[in-house]
Amino acid sequence: MAVEFESLAVGDVIGETAVSFNRADLVRYAGASGDFNPIHWNERFATEVGLPGVIAHGMLTMGAAVQLVTDWAGDPTAVVDYQTRFTKPVVVEDVAGVSPTEAEGTPVRIEGKIGAKDEDARTVRVDLAVSVEGQKVLVKSQAVVRF
Amino acid sequence: MSINPELAGRVYPAGEPYLVGREKIREFAAAVKANHPAHFDPAVAQELGYADVVAPPTFAVIVAQRADAQLIADPASGIDFSRVVHADQRFTHHRPIVAGEALTAELHVDQVRAMGGGAMITTRAEISTTSGERVATTVSSLLVRGED
Numbered sequence: 001m002a003v004e005f006e007s008l009a010v011g012d013v014i015g016e017t018a019v020s021f022n023r024a025d026l027v028r029y030a031g032a033s034g035d036f037n038p039i040h041w042n043e044r045f046a047t048e049v050g051l052p053g054v055i056a057h058g059m060l061t062m063g064a065a066v067q068l069v070t071d072w073a074g075d076p077t078a079v080v081d082y083q084t085r086f087t088k089p090v091v092v093e094d095v096a097g098v099s100p101t102e103a104e105g106t107p108v109r110i111e112g113k114i115g116a117k118d119e120d121a122r123t124v125r126v127d128l129a130v131s132v133e134g135q136k137v138l139v140k141s142q143a144v145v146r147f
Numbered sequence: 148m149s150i151n152p153e154l155a156g157r158v159y160p161a162g163e164p165y166l167v168g169r170e171k172i173r174e175f176a177a178a179v180k181a182n183h184p185a186h187f188d189p190a191v192a193q194e195l196g197y198a199d200v201v202a203p204p205t206f207a208v209i210v211a212q213r214a215d216a217q218l219i220a221d222p223a224s225g226i227d228f229s230r231v232v233h234a235d236q237r238f239t240h241h242r243p244i245v246a247g248e249a250l251t252a253e254l255h256v257d258q259v260r261a262m263g264g265g266a267m268i269t270t271r272a273e274i275s276t277t278s279g280e281r282v283a284t285t286v287s288s289l290l291v292r293g294e295d
């Protein structure tokens with residue numbers, strides 16, 4: 001692992017990144033995960049159940065956000081615990097005039113900092129701030145990394 | 148129909164094993180935009196000490212949601228799937244999930260709380276190999292919205 005446990009301190013920023021989801025990303029995640037709830041691919045159904053439009057799977061946002069942590073740690077198996085609450089839906093529009101597979105998509109911003117350090121267990125807790133246009137979409141998003 | 152408060156404490160035994168496929172791990176990793184070569188290349192995973200490609204941190208949701216489906220499909224639960232919202236999710240990994248394994252999930256209904264006209268149901272899936280080795284524990288809360 002490139003990161004040295006000893007040098008880490010609570011409050012350290014591990015980095016920030018952005019990931020975007022377009023309609024094709026949602027369909028791909030539906031197939032990969034087996035979650036075919038139509039709110040993630042059908043505009044008519046999504047609005048009928050009171051959503052502003054088609055929304056990303058919360059689990060897609062959660063799954064993509066942790067990449068900041070695994071890239072930083074250099075090892076995806078170092079994440080021994082990962083949790084979040086889903087607070088706000090990530091709306092993914094079908095932009096007119098653009099191919100749905102090439103649309104830029106909805107940008108999700110992810111920032112991580114160290115929220116806790118356990119010297120005995122040799123773990124750090126990375127707290128993720130995950131937002132769309134300044135609004136938090138995940139809260140209490142925390143990944144525990146073992147060194 | 149309302150949520151049955153007596154669901155709390157119920158345990159749904161492990162169903163048919165879920166066989167973790169190499170292609171499914173690759174497909175899932177690509178879908179969550181994970182790019183570590185250990186998800187794609189068995190040789191890289193073997194250098195890290197695993198028999199085959201390793202799953203990304205949220206892969207266990209596939210197994211957990213299959214277990215949750217048992218509860219949602221149980222007529223005794225009173226859950227209308229079209230009113231379910233995923234409220235929170237947690238994964239605790241006892242060790243990584245590796246392609247080629249057969250996993251089972253025992254589902255525990257840990258808590259049922261009335262929320263307005265609906266309910267918040269917290270479930271826990273204890274995921275292990277068919278030979279009994281513990282692999283992961285997932286906890287999720289499902290908010291079932293009340294009737295409008």
